[in-house]
Amino acid sequence: MTLTPYYVDLHIHIGRDWNGRPVKITGSPSLTLTNIFKEASRRKGLDMIGVIDAQSPAVQDELESLISAGEAAELDDGGVQFEDTVLILGSEIEVYDYSCQGPIHLLCYFPYLSDMRNFSEWLSKKMKNVSLSSQRFYGTARELQQYVKDHGGLFIPAHMFTPFKSLYGKGVKRTLKEVLDPEKIDAVELGLSADTKMADQIGELSSFTYLTNSDAHSLGKLAREYQLIELQERTFEELRLSLQGAKGRRVTTNFGMSPKMGKYHQTVCAHCLIPSEETDERCGSCGSTKIVKGVSERIQELKGATQERERPPYVYQVPLISLPGVGKRTYEKLLESFGSEMRVIHDVPENQLQNVVPDKVTQAILDLRLGSLNIDAGGGGRYGKVR
Template sequence: MKSWYADFHIHIGRTRTNKPVKITGSKTLTLSHILNEASARKGLDMVGVIDCHVPEVMKEIEDYLEKGECYELSEGGIRFESLTLILGTEIEIYDENCQGPIHVLVYLPDLTKMKHFSDWLRARMTNITLSSQRIYEKAEVIQEKAKELDGLFIPAHIFTPFKSLFGKGVHQSISEIFDLNNIDGIELGLSSNTQMADQIAELHRYPFLTNSDAHSTQKIAREYQCLYLKQPTFLEWKKALQGNCDRKIAANFGLDPKLGKYYETLCSKCNSPVGQLVCDSCGSKKIVKGVANRIQELSSTSTCPVRPPYVHHVPLDFLPGVGPKTFERLLDSFSTEMNILHRVTESDLTGVVGESLAHMIVLSRSGQLTLEQGGGGTYGKVVNQKR
C-alpha cells in the first residue's frame, strides 16, 4: 500500500470555449488548468471534478483520450501523467421529502457511464450545461441510479447553512431523505471536523471526506485526504471507503472549523455574534446559524467511533505573510504545496521565507496556530504570531 493525496470536490468555472459551468467559479478554472494546478503545483495524486456531466466537458476528456494525452484505467478513473481524474457530478435535490435544496455528489468509474448518467440527468434537469443544477427526481431514485452504474453517492458539505442536508435546520435525520444503505460517505464541509460530526450517532457508520469545494485553482486542496491504496484508481478509492483489504482513509486534512465561513452564529448585516433570532447590536433578522450551534442541536451521543486522524490543516494562503510572490517563491524552491505543508524541514523553509513564517508553517502542521473564528459568510483568520 502507498499513501496518496486526494481532493474529490473541484468545480469547473468555464469550458475550453469559455462557456460558463459553475457560474460562481473563476473564469480560469478550466479542466486543463485544474489538472495542471492539482498535479504540478498542489502535488495531489487524485482529483474529483464534479462537473463531468456537462457535454462539453465530456467532449474535452474524449478528445484528450483520442490524442493519447490520457488513458482510462481498468479499475476506473482517467490518468493524466501522474494524476488520476475521478469523474463526478454535483446535483441539487428538492423532492417532496426535502425541505430546502440539498447538494449531493455522484462519482462514476468511466466516461461511458458518465455519458449514460448525463443523458439520464438531461431528462430530469433544466440545463445540463451548468453545475449543481436542480434535478426533478426523488433522492432515493438518484441513489439507485448511481448504484446501477457502479457509482458512489455522497451527500455534500452536510452542515453548511445553505444547500446542505442539515444546514437549514429543517431535517433532523438522513433517513428523512436518503436510503441509508446507498450512501458511501459523508462530506463534512469547511466549518466542521470529525469530532463535531461524530456527535451525531447516525453518521458513525459512514466514512468522512474532506474536500475543497474549489471555485478557483487557488482553493484546490484547501481540504483533502490521504488514502492508503495500491494504486490511485476509482475501485481502490471505493474499497478505501468500505475499509476493504487494508485500503483506507489514512487521515483527513481540513480547515480548523474556526477558519470556516459558517462556524459561529452571526448577524450577516453587522457581523456580531448572536444567540437568538434578532441581532442585539443592529436589530437585523438576517442571522446565519453557525455549524457549531447546528451540531449542538443535532447532538445525540458523546461516544465516537475510531476514525482516521483529523489534521487541522491551514492552507498557505491563510497564513499572514504568504502573498502571491511568497507563494511562488516557496513553489520555486519546493515544487508543490504538499511538499511545503508535509515534508520540507523548518530549516529549509527558513532559508527561503525567513524564521517567522517558516515557524508558522510548521505550527500549522500540528494545529498550534492561534485563530480568530469565522461565521456569517466570513472566513476566520490566523493571528500573526512571532516566534
C-alpha cells in the same frame, strides 16, 4: 501487498468549459478542466482529484480530446490519469423533493467517461440545463441514489452541515433517513465549518467515512481541504475500497481548516456579522432579522446517542498562501524551490525551508504541520482568519 499514501481532494468545480462558456457560474474563468489537471499535478501535488461538474457535455468533450491526444488515459479500474494526477469523474446535484425541508447538494461519482455520459443523458430528462453546475434535479433523492448504485457509482452527501443547500443545514429536521437511504451512502463530506469531533456527536454518522474536500471555485483553492488515503494504486475501485475501509485501504488523515475558519461556523447576523446567541430574534446590534444559524449550533440541536468509532486524526490546516508572511512572491518561491504545495506543507525539512524563506514563515509552516495556528472564527458567510 504494498499500500501507498496519496493526497486526495474530491470536490473541485469547473468554472468554464473549453469553449469559454460558464459551468459553475460563481467559479473562476481560469478553472477549466485542463488547468485543474495542471494545477493539481504540477503545483498542488495532489495524487487524486474529483471534478464534480463532469456531467457537463463540454467538459466530457474536453476530457475526450485530452485522451485522444495521448495527454490523458482512462484506467482499467476507473479514473483518468493526467501526468501525476488521477481524475475521478463526479457531479454535484441539487435535490429539493417532497421529503426535503430545503434544497440539498449530493455528489455522484462514476468510474468511466462512458458512465458519466450515460448519467448526463439520464439527467437531461430530469434537469433544465445539464451543462451547468449544481442544477436542480426534478426527482427524489432516493431515485438519484438508486441510479448511482445501479450503475456502479459512489454517492456522497456534500458539505452536509452548511446552513444552505445541505443535508443537515436545510434538508432534514432530525435524521438523514427522512431524505436518503443510509445503505446507499458511501461516505459523507464534512464541509469547511465542521470537523470529525463535531460530526461524531451525531450517532447516525458513526458508520460512515468522513471526507474533507476543498469545494474549490478557483485554482488557488484546490487542496484547502483534502485527505491522505492509503491505496494499492490510484483508481476508482481502490477509492471505493478505501471508503468502505476494506482490504486495508482507508482514509488515514483528514486535513481541513479549523471549523472556526468556515463561513458558517458560528451563528451571526448576516447584516452586521455580529455573533448572536439567538436564531429567531432581531440582531441586538443592528435590528436585522437575518440571523444565520451556525454549524456549531445546528450540531448541538442534532446531537444524540453515539457509537464509539476510531477515526483518523483531523489536522487543522489552511492553504499555504493563507499563512501570515506568505504572499504571492513567497508562495511562488517555495514552489520553485521544492516542487509542490503538498511537499512544502508535509515534507521539506526545517533547515531547507530556512534557506529559502524568513524564519517567521518557516515557523508558520511548522505550526501548520502541527495544526497549531491561532484562528479567529468566521460566520454568516464570512471566513475566519489566521492571526
